[in-house]
Amino acid sequence: MKILKHIGLVLFLIGLSIFTGxxxxxxxxxxxxxxxxxxxxxxYKSELIxxxxxxxVVTNEELTILEFSSRVREAYKDSxxxxxxxxxxxxxxxxxxxxxxxxxxxxxxxxxxxSFELAKIxxxxxxxxxxxxxxxxxxxxxxxxxxxxxxxxxxxxxxxxIKNNGIYLESSTNRGFIAWLVLVYLVLFYLVLYFMPDxxxxxxxxxxxxxxxxxxxxxxxxxxxxxxxxxxMLVMATRMYIKYRHNKYQLIRTTSVxxxxxxxxxxxxxxxxxxxxxxxxxxxxxxxxxxxFFDWNLNSLLNSGGIGIFILVWGIILTLIIVPVMVYxxxxxxxxxxxxxxxxxxxxxxxxxxxxxxxxxNAWKLERWLIHxxxxxxxxxxxxxxxxxxxxxxxxxxxxxxxxxxxxxFLIGAWxxxxxxxxxxxxxxxxxxxxxxxxxxxxxxxxxxxxxxFRITTNGGQCISCGNCSTYCEQGIDVRAxxxxxxxxxxxxxVGCGICSAVCPRGVLKLENGPENGRINPTDxxxxxxxxxxxxxxNK
Amino acid sequence: xxxxxxxIYAIGDCAEQRQAIGNRRAIEAVxxxxxxxxxxxxxxxxxxKIEYKPGNWFNSAKFFDIEYQTYGWVFPxxxxxxxxxxxxxxxxxxxxxxxxxxHKDSLLFLGINTFGIRMRxxxxxxxxxxxxxxxxxxxxxxxxxxDPEFYSLYEKDIxxxxxxxxxxxxxxxxxxxxxxxxxx
Numbered sequence: 001m002k003i004l005k006h007i008g009l010v011l012f013l014i015g016l017s018i019f020t021g022x023x024x025x026x027x028x029x030x031x032x033x034x035x036x037x038x039x040x041x042x043x044y045k046s047e048l049i050x051x052x053x054x055x056x057v058v059t060n061e062e063l064t065i066l067e068f069s070s071r072v073r074e075a076y077k078d079s080x081x082x083x084x085x086x087x088x089x090x091x092x093x094x095x096x097x098x099x100x101x102x103x104x105x106x107x108x109x110x111x112x113x114x115s116f117e118l119a120k121i122x123x124x125x126x127x128x129x130x131x132x133x134x135x136x137x138x139x140x141x142x143x144x145x146x147x148x149x150x151x152x153x154x155x156x157x158x159x160x161x162i163k164n165n166g167i168y169l170e171s172s173t174n175r176g177f178i179a180w181l182v183l184v185y186l187v188l189f190y191l192v193l194y195f196m197p198d199x200x201x202x203x204x205x206x207x208x209x210x211x212x213x214x215x216x217x218x219x220x221x222x223x224x225x226x227x228x229x230x231x232x233m234l235v236m237a238t239r240m241y242i243k244y245r246h247n248k249y250q251l252i253r254t255t256s257v258x259x260x261x262x263x264x265x266x267x268x269x270x271x272x273x274x275x276x277x278x279x280x281x282x283x284x285x286x287x288x289x290x291x292x293f294f295d296w297n298l299n300s301l302l303n304s305g306g307i308g309i310f311i312l313v314w315g316i317i318l319t320l321i322i323v324p325v326m327v328y329x330x331x332x333x334x335x336x337x338x339x340x341x342x343x344x345x346x347x348x349x350x351x352x353x354x355x356x357x358x359x360x361x362n363a364w365k366l367e368r369w370l371i372h373x374x375x376x377x378x379x380x381x382x383x384x385x386x387x388x389x390x391x392x393x394x395x396x397x398x399x400x401x402x403x404x405x406x407x408x409x410f411l412i413g414a415w416x417x418x419x420x421x422x423x424x425x426x427x428x429x430x431x432x433x434x435x436x437x438x439x440x441x442x443x444x445x446x447x448x449x450x451x452x453x454f455r456i457t458t459n460g461g462q463c464i465s466c467g468n469c470s471t472y473c474e475q476g477i478d479v480r481a482x483x484x485x486x487x488x489x490x491x492x493x494x495v496g497c498g499i500c501s502a503v504c505p506r507g508v509l510k511l512e513n514g515p516e517n518g519r520i521n522p523t524d525x526x527x528x529x530x531x532x533x534x535x536x537x538x539n540k
Numbered sequence: 541x542x543x544x545x546x547x548i549y550a551i552g553d554c555a556e557q558r559q560a561i562g563n564r565r566a567i568e569a570v571x572x573x574x575x576x577x578x579x580x581x582x583x584x585x586x587x588x589k590i591e592y593k594p595g596n597w598f599n600s601a602k603f604f605d606i607e608y609q610t611y612g613w614v615f616p617x618x619x620x621x622x623x624x625x626x627x628x629x630x631x632x633x634x635x636x637x638x639x640x641x642x643h644k645d646s647l648l649f650l651g652i653n654t655f656g657i658r659m660r661x662x663x664x665x666x667x668x669x670x671x672x673x674x675x676x677x678x679x680x681x682x683x684x685x686x687d688p689e690f691y692s693l694y695e696k697d698i699x700x701x702x703x704x705x706x707x708x709x710x711x712x713x714x715x716x717x718x719x720x721x722x723x724x
Contacts, residue, residue: 161605246605248690459686460661462600462609464571501688505602507609507658510686518721 001152008148015141022134022202026125027062034121046105048079057122065119069198072118073111080106116198120218127202134206143235150239160246162503164472172426173352179426187423194414197221215273223270229345230262236348243351249498249511253337257344265341278304280311283339286319287378288440290413294405295389323440324447330513331454332444333496342433345422346474347497350430354499357429357476364476367436367493374412375442381408412437431474435493445492453513454496455520456489458482463508469500483508488521541581541592549585551577561594563613570599596668597651598661606635611664612651614641624650627674627705629698631656638698642674649677657694658686663720675710678702682715 030038035058039050052075057068083105090099107114127134157163172178192199197220204211204219207227211219219227237258244250260283269279278300286292292315301308326334336343357363381404388394388401395401421433434441448454456479463486469479475493479500482489489509501509543550552574553567560566564573573594580592600609615624625644630637636656642649649672652664663684667677677684681695699712 159605247688248692249688252690457686459658460598460665461572461575462598462661464600498688505607506600507607507686510658510688512689514717515721 001156005149005152005156008145008150008152010145011141012145012149015138015143015145018134019138019142019203022127022138022206023200024064026065026123026127026202028057028065028068028119028122028124029059029061029063030057030118030122032058038118038121044107046079046083046107048082049075049107052076052078053118057118062124065123065199065201068119068122069112069115069196072115072198076107076111076114112196112198116201116221119198119201120204123201123205125202128205128208131206131209135210138206139231143231146235147238150235150242153239153242157242163243164503167352167355173355175356175427179353182426183423186425187419190414190419190423193221193225194418200224211270214267214270215279217273226266226270229341230266233258233261233344233348236351240348240351244502247498247502250502253498254347256338257340257347260339261341261344264339272307277307278311281341282311282314282318284341285323285335285440286315287375287382287443288340288342288438289315290378290381290408290439291405293382293385293389295385298389323444327444327447327454328452331452331494331496331511332441332448333454333494333498333511335444336434336441336495337497340434342417342421342438343431343495346425346430346434350425350474353425353430354474355429355471356427357431357435357474359470359473359476359478367476370436371438371442371445371493374416374437375439377408377412378439381405412439429474429476431476431495434495435475441493441495448494449490449492451516453516453519454490455512455514456494456500457510457512457514458486458488458521459506459508459510461486462506464506466505468503468505469509472499472503474499479509486521488519490520541577542584549581551581561592563597564594568594572598596665598665603655606656607658608653608655609659610651610653611659611661612641612649612668614639614651614653627702629694629701631694631697636694640674640677647673647675649674652677660684660686660720666722674702675708678712679710680713680719682713683719685715 030053032054035053036050039053044050053072056071056075057063063071083102087099087102090096090102167173170176170178172182200221203224204221207219207224210227211217211223237254240254241251244254264283265281269281273279281289291297298312301312304311323335337347380399384396384399384401384404387396416437417433421437424432429435463480463483465480465484467480469483470477470481473479474497475491475495477489477491477494479489483504496511498511501511541549541551541555543555553569555567555577557566557568576594577592580590583590596611597613598609598611600607602608614626615621617626620626620641623643623645624641627640627642628637637653638655638657639653640649641651649667651668652659660683667684678699681698682693685693685695687693695712699710702708703710
């Protein structure tokens, strides 16, 4: 069994190496006709761009993706610089008509995204020509290796029950060298995915056949991300199924997050795209879905007929009615650890790292400042966006709509939710984004704290202060501090994963929905100690 | 707690009581009594002298992967008092078991041992203080279940075994929040 595990690990690492290495393979160049047809399809008015690009990438040289990308970006920059210079010139000459004319020649868009589109046409090499084989060598080997690593646990871990033995002795789960390596890999992955999509164009080739069969189009970097996300959750969910096989709550919850990720977040949007509808994740609620009220999304929905209007109304009802009502009855867990995609990844891929969430008071303070700031930020951004959308102006109270949208998308959407949120799993625990950043979690938290039937009940005086609950709380709640005082846990940040209850050796904690009355219990004296309470109070 | 020397206090398992309380031992080597004695002592030192009164006996443990809880007194058959009778139910998978001790004449509920099923401390503490009968405990056992959500419930099995052994026809009641929250 142990040998099987080691073979699995080796296979997984080979798959991961090929997956990473494939990015540096292949060559990129374009024929003159390919380029001309691309440029005319894009309808660029710039007179320079066609020639610039021709000089850059119509060549017999076999360019690597790095060379190709830098040449393409240079070509676009050169063209834009040219017209910027003209704009400046006419500006100084106060020739407003001519100045205004120049703007149509400028080409907007992120340089790496423009380069991605061209690279998608220009690529040659094994990734594009043998996607099936490469799929097996990357995804295939990765999945096989990971499963071989995970499945033997069914026997190695012994009888069903909580088995966290030795996790602080492993480099990978105790912030050792391996954990830092994983952090670096994940951070680089997100940086490239979000900011340099052209560098990962080879990954998109591998998934082109799958993308075509699902939505009819070629794979983008987001398709790669979505597909990878589902695969990782599936594989790591088998780990959850084995580890918590004695615990029905965990089994059902894991199945639920898997279902919502694969069906709602991945399949339904892909199928909608194939039917010429706007692809929409029906469970992704604003303000986590921060661009729901962006002008491009509103326009796209309003131009998509009945389904567009339905999505618009659904999105608003989801945030304003469904989400808070469900939190009232079940706590925010129904979303955060049963439905949400971010939560889904945290609860599967992130489970081995849950013990790293910081339980200190300072972390709690930071958490409250940050998460509520992000909520405020997202609301201000949305207000500005909607105001400018309906009035046609471009700013509100001096806040430029485009600027605040770009800033939020960059700082919160990409850096906080992606690079930090997932990249930092191995060191800071698996709920960094959910705990410190998610504006939806902040909103649900208010409802959970002040108007909900959910609580974690502490079982009288049974707590022995062992601290397992606090250790494994991914949200950094010091559960023990409540349990040892006999207090129920009613905290806005609790996502109801149920692990505190699972790891408790004395059956002290139970996640429950019950009457609001008695949810927060008085704890002058712990149950079991039969002090005469009236006497105690009278004597105080 | 106060000792026979002035200003010397003792708590935990170094404190021997002159007279044991109830069925408890004179030296209570159990984790939570140290805490309770501490709570009592804190009041005493703060010039609010109160009596040390540990309530109904309870305890818990975990044996490998099986959790154990106990409320009230269940004595081993060898040295149990003559009036004590036991009702036992065991699940066929050998990971869950409960033993309820009761008075053979009055049917007074004396205590419960449970393996593999979590029980609610508040509820059993209340039943012990209210001096309920075993029939009552069996009937309302669902109120006392503390297992995580979605776990299988065994109150019906337990009730039917009890009925069969004792020629009774008790109907197991559904869990009621209202009863759970009613204080003794």
